[in-house]
Amino acid sequence: MTAPEAPAAPDGQSRHARTFGLPVASALVLGNIIGGGIFLLPASVAPYGTIALVAFGILTFGAIALALVFGRLAEKHPETGGPYVYAREAFGDFAGFLAAWSYWITTWVSNAALAVAAVGYLDVLIPVNDHKWTACLAALVIQWLPALANFAGTRYVGGVQLVSTVLKFAPLLLVAVGGLFFFDPANLGPFQASDSSAIGAVSASAAILLFSYLGVESAAVSAGEVRDPRRNVGRATIIGTLGAAVIYLLGTLSVFGTVAHDTLVTSTAPFSDSVNAMFGGSWGGTAVAYAALISMVGALNGWTLLSAQTPYAAAKDGLFPKVFAHKRRGVPTVGVLVTVVLASSLTVYNYAAGSSGVFEILVLVTTFMATVPYLLATAAQIFFLASGQTQRVNRARLTRDAVLAVLAFAFSMWLVAGSGYQAVYQGVLFLFAGVLVYAWMAARKLRA
Template sequence: MSGAAVPAGSRELRRHLGLFDAVVIGLGSMVGAGIFASLAPAASAAGSGLLLGLALAAVVAYCNATSSARLAARYPQSGGTYVYGREQLGDFWGYLAGWGFVVGKTASCAAMALTVGSYVWPSQAHAVAIAAVVALTAVNYVGVQKAAWLTRVVVALVLAVLAAVVTACLTSGATDAARLDVGADASFGGVLQAAGLLFFAFAGYARIATLGEEVRDPERTIPRAIPLALGIALVVYAAVAVSVLLVLGPHRVAHTTAPLADAVRAAGLPGLAPVVRVGAAIAALGSLLALILGVSRTTLAMARDRHLPHTLAAVHPRFQVPHRAELAIGAVVAVLSATADVRGAIGFSSFGVLAYYAVANASAWTLAPDEGRPPRTVPIVGTAGCLVLAFALPLASVLAGVAVIAAGAAAYGLRKAIAHHA
């Protein structure tokens, strides 16, 4: 389909993103959220088993990516698993997936905004976070094409900073291979919890699927872009995690709020630490940009079906974006950014997004062979992995996640009951 402008009265979005931009948007969603935010809590949970947790998270993410890619090719619409669950499993499961995604990713937005604030101006982190949310909501409001261009710049800068960190660590005399050994401090439960926390770092590839109405030739582009973005992110994460562990060891990684900056200092290059801080802020901005983009598209899809206020389904006649959904999400994230805690948001977000992908894998299982169904082991491993990792998260995150998902289910039931008796 061409990238021509959509008529002003249309309620559909414009298709003008190619393979490169789709991959970049997926990478922008992942690299900022993961490597700067997840390493320390994962090391705290698993110690020297952090790398096992990363591998396990990658396996689950691969299954989710494969299921999502097959479904996105069949349903190239905004909304991602909300649409897939609705079409393959029924209205309730689609709604529950969408609810888990919107709530979980809204928490991710706040975590990323606060990460920006903590690196740019630690004493005014909340104020900087709110300013970042306002600025990036404005960028998204004037069109996804501008957002994709900005994300391309952000990804290039962040990958350059991460390459500098890896090089500095691996070429220093501070490395010790013994620090990679999985010792007695790596319990099975700890590795599972680390995998659940590190999954937060992989969740961005779905942003490609939620942009299904804005990608050219989605049947070909989306299934290619998702595994490409995931594979690049995995290579980057593994290189950075190994490098940092070689220099700091798992105990020091677990007890720092800035493991990458501490690693380059320990490697004998303290002058590189400010560059890493800037890179972290840029990475978090890139992630926040793509997160707001993805949450607003799922909100648009749910509002179209009246699971959320229908006024949020409006598409701007000039910019061809769901402007009311973007403004609503931006306002909620700004409020959360004034009160939230970065680390607590990671676990809560992971629970909601793992629930979302459990529905995606179950939906992929129901595809017929001629509909692009993945090998049966993929949705089985994906569904089981999502559920195991979700309930292996810290107890506070599990309790909060269960409560919010249950509240969403109750709201769905109440709305159906009122509609039935109306």
């Protein structure tokens, strides 16, 4: 990354732009991973039975493998853009564009899903779910508040991310650790509650649960804004992913063991229900609802920044409209604006359509779209290793990196299979729509 592209560069607004050190970069990864997913996903996978816990364990190993691959790739290519940069370097403009396009769609569909999840916890505090348009308005407000923080500059993005990450840990640890003391095996329900096969149930629940691990690439995508990225991006990625994995596994197990299965299947705020079951009354559930909202707003704050970073990197190379390449106060503000408008439009559409299971639908589409840049990034790492383009290392490290890349690639393919026909169908439509955009941008680049 060249010096003029760093957020601390003189642009007349350097007072509002800051590079991220290891603590903030780790908080960005941890805060983006532990966003809204953990607070709603136990209820989303409960219909599959406790076999979902098996899926969570497998998913955790896959997420750690992805995190290690992204850390190694960032050492070689410490530029803003993450999977886009790696795919373009390995396979050319078209592969890079597909990575950027699919990751961009992942971010704004994910933001819509996070907002819908946040409304479920807001309803614990204020009854907003009684009417769909009240819930829709609440979801829109929740999306636009983090966007305003992004418009203020990276200095404020990092501050909000650090504070929200710290504040969310108390209630998460309360459920993750305290719930084990109230654990009742009778609440677990059947091991396999769905009609599908065991392999199908694990794959389907893992596809939903992947949403909770989206964000392992956060530091890599924002590498240009991280101080000493060759050293800190990999460390932040591993620290954030391992921290999230521990909290996820303990938290999900505790919710399954403290909330009766029949109640959990229909819950819109499973962590609040868990705390209420542990201590009685509603005060605990109310406190968790506040924490969940803080967590989700913090996650939206980080995801909103990420949603603008990949189009920014692609626009610098002429593969996205040039307007996406403008930064203000260290933030690609046009990318932020376009993303929040698209996410808001998708939110309104889903509420207007009256679709049941809005969160699950958005999650599965997000999962499929996320696997595209993951597949391209892991394939790029395999290409770099096989072609000898990595730094000279000993044979043991080279073998380890190759095994991790293959495992991460296979893991991503497995997630595509588990996304389901509907999500793959909608995701492919989104993906193919980008081919027309690429044709237009490539033609303009060639003429220029």
